[in-house]
Amino acid sequence: MGRQPCCEKVGLKKGPWTAEEDQKLVAFLLSHGHCCWRLVPKLAGLLRCGKSCRLRWTNYLRPDLKRGLLSDDEEKLVIDLHSQLGNRCVCVSSSTPPLRSPDIFLHVRVVNSVLVLRHRWSKIAARLPGRTDNEIKNHWNTHIRKKLKKMGLDPVTHQPVAASRAAHPEDPQQDPHCDGKA
DNA sequence: AAAGGGTTCAACCGCGTGAAT
DNA sequence: AATTCACGCGGTTGAACCCTT
Numbered sequence: 201m202g203r204q205p206c207c208e209k210v211g212l213k214k215g216p217w218t219a220e221e222d223q224k225l226v227a228f229l230l231s232h233g234h235c236c237w238r239l240v241p242k243l244a245g246l247l248r249c250g251k252s253c254r255l256r257w258t259n260y261l262r263p264d265l266k267r268g269l270l271s272d273d274e275e276k277l278v279i280d281l282h283s284q285l286g287n288r289c290v291c292v293s294s295s296t297p298p299l300r301s302p303d304i305f306l307h308v309r310v311v312n313s314v315l316v317l318r319h320r321w322s323k324i325a326a327r328l329p330g331r332t333d334n335e336i337k338n339h340w341n342t343h344i345r346k347k348l349k350k351m352g353l354d355p356v357t358h359q360p361v362a363a364s365r366a367a368h369p370e371d372p373q374q375d376p377h378c379d380g381k382a
Numbered sequence: 383a384a385a386g387g388g389t390t391c392a393a394c395c396g397c398g399t400g401a402a403t
Numbered sequence: 404a405a406t407t408c409a410c411g412c413g414g415t416t417g418a419a420c421c422c423t424t
Contacts, residue, residue, distance in 0.1 A: 216392070216418085238409065254410080255393065322412060337413075338391050 213247045217256055225253055226261050259334045266330035270339055274328055278336055281324040283358040
């Protein structure tokens with residue numbers, strides 16, 4: 201018995217939101233709040249799934265959101281928190297002791313005797329008022345990652361590339377469970 | 383001006399988690 | 404204890420935009 205879809209997909213609209221849809225969603229949420237995302241599209245008169253509504257609201261329509269590029273201070277904070285909160289895929293032998301406090305890594309899986317530690321973009325976003333996890337994740341992937349590489353730092357370990365390679369001779373890019381993207 | 387490649391970011395998908403039953 | 408379900412998260416995708424040739 202598989203997991204059921206989060207919503208009836210038949211007849212639902214996908215893709216970019218229109219101004220009219222935005223308006224409907226904002227009007228509904230500002231006056232009613234959201235008790236259950238599954239019901240929001242139905243009650244707001246939208247042909248979207250609840251998940252899509254939640255994403256649109258949290259990433260784009262929330263009135264407390266800041267728009268535009270991250271400031272230098274925000275960027276520094278993101279880099280700092282990124283180094284503290286771990287990486288999407290720091291591969292550590294399960295026989296080695298945890299490198300950091302275990303409560304930091306909420307998403308830990310063991311795959312082939314290797315601990316796979318997932319990033320917590322939401323935790324980082326929580327420290328940056330008005331910013332969303334999606335926004336920070338995108339900014340990291342498009343700007344900060346390049347910046348760190350240019351500075352000779354490994355965006356995964358935050359160590360100088362040479363030192364990082366010496367410390368982790370097994371190239372994580374070889375590991376199918378690791379972030380193998382260039 | 384146009385083609386092609388690169389970049390950005392909004393939106394989607396699949397899965398983990400925890401509450402409810 | 405097992406199952407079901409909604410929510411939230413992180414990774415990925417793809418269309419639009421930008422830049423270079």
